[in-house]
Amino acid sequence: MTDDIPVRVRPEIAALPPYRQGKQAGAAAFKLSSNENPFDPLPGVVDRLRARMDVNRYPDATAGRLREALAARFDVSVDGVHVGAGSVSILAQLLLAVCGPGDEVVYAWRSFEAYPGLALVAGATPVEVPLAGEARHDLPAMATAVTDRTRAVIVCSPNNPTGPIVTQREFEEFIATVPRDVLVILDEAYAEFVTDPHAVDGMRVLGTAGHDNVVALRTFSKAFGLAGLRVGYAIGHPRVLDAARTTAIPLSVTAQSEEAALASLEVEAELLERVRTIGERRDRLAAALREAGWDVPDAQGNFVWLPTGAETMAAAEAFDAAGLIVRPFVGDGIRISVGEHEAVEKVLQVAASIVGTLPKDHPGRKLP
Template sequence: MTSPVRLRPEIAALPPYRQGKQAAADAFKLSSNENPFEPLPGVVEALRGAVAVNRYPDASASALRAALAEKWGVTTDEVHVGAGSVSLLNQFVLAAAAPGDEVVYAWRSFEAYPGIVTVSGATSVPVPLRTDGSHDLDAMAAAVTDRTRLVIVCSPNNPTGTTVSTHDFETFMAAVPNDLLVVLDEAYAEFVTADDAVRGGSLTERHPNLVVLRTFSKAYGLAALRVGYAIGASSVLDAARATAIPLSVTEQGQAAALASLELEGELLDRVARLATLRDQVRQALLDQGWSVPDAQGNFVWLATGDDTARAAEVFERHGIVVRAFAPEGLRITIGEPASVDGLLRAARELRGDTSS
């Protein structure tokens, strides 16, 4: 549709972010990487206490920042809270990159990355994943030029689920300029069970150019409340804070996040159960003959290639709504245990085995 006003041509051509498809009442929505568990009673109680919707929230999220600083052993100035980790990433890209600059990231990765870079006016430099769905950090380091202002590393990678090892990440950090901003997107870190996976929270002191992103949307089950946070050098976080839309984190979101930290043990027990189910689903898919990357998030990846659109229809016919990234593959969230039978039936049909 032709716009009645003059727009930036690259923005007019940019497709908006598309949310995972909603599910019918009799289907399972496994398209958005949501946590299937209902909020804990303590979290619900905290939300009930945060009802002063006629008042603005604490703009600095000071109580939540203090709690997170204590959790990670940093100062409150080294914690920044925003409306989800994707909102924070947008702030860091705006703070670091402008027209003529470049942002390097692996591809395929989180589908919001290209749009965020385009909106900033910078240029995307996507680096293909390895054949096993993992980051090619050597190639990413080689893609860095004097125009590069930011590199995004996603571990576990959305949508393939693979992680970056601590050794490989440290090698990468040594290979790139120490004044280049590196953002480690760890939205799914709580689901990781691989011993060698990088844990960014322990590395920011050693690497002042590193910022780590986390979120309460996934493991903590607060997707609707939009609360994420960043850990890094205060001067870098201040630059992001300068680009932020004021008052974008609600008091309800902060209250629920604080309650979730107090109930973290119980919540992470749920995460462990989801990780166990994830491993079981992946093994069942491997047994069917699928090649499934080492899944370390709360989802699995099926490389269905040019058959992706039809594959998504097969899953939907079995009551499973998945996220299709044509022409590459399907991302399937680990949701309710009751969804597994339909998931595996659909996958088996796609493999050509309809015997059960």
């Protein structure tokens, strides 16, 4: 029995802290901690959602209508699409399918904070590869970290929480070095916000030969503004996705989530106009932060990264005091979601006041 737990729990699970959600915001504060879309759902999407109040009935366990729509969109078979309660749930399913005790999962660090926990829950050993300069994935180092115990590699582009992308060329070169029987998960939760033309595109990767071990993950939570409904999807080889479907919790995607996702696809052009607005707001914010003296990495998601290092928690408190709820990562930095227009100027004011207090040799300060 593990200390203070009345039943036998795996030691690595007992030692693992639960996933920590971004701090909630009060009525007078701006919540910039969870990379949520600041725009409300479009009226047509809300109307479709309200029309699905048959909550006394189970949903279609396969999310068949949504899978068919996505299959047509990406020109793949329906079996080449898997829908889950957010892309992170599909990531968990994939790791459960391929990993066991003694296996390893390789990923960049710092990256999405759920990766190490999901690997441990699957029984595997997390293998973290430090980011390279400019807070980017070090794909050559990740390739070197792959061993005969590696069962999965996770590549996050744009990287959450730091922002930079992996290029198509870098990814292709990396894939060529990874054994064909090792699963490569391309986490593209923020793909719609990317403006760099050189960024990897999972749909382009999956359209080429020799990539049957690659699965691309995307979500309706961010760009489509359905974070509260939890619906994401994967595109990949049907047999690989069958393994994920086998480990999935049945009936976890609600009929309401599926309906809202379908409605959102039908008004995608209007939604992507909002995405462009957020992208422009992000670029202005990142440029202004650099002008204020911050060394901000390339921002390609719907957030920016401040490398505050040892001063992270003090800086987060300064934002909090100003009514800005941000996401601190102790000892590394602060992720700030691109939220309402009114929040941008407040973020810049606080950030400018902080950077002036940092030591001159601080890694978060932009060199003259």
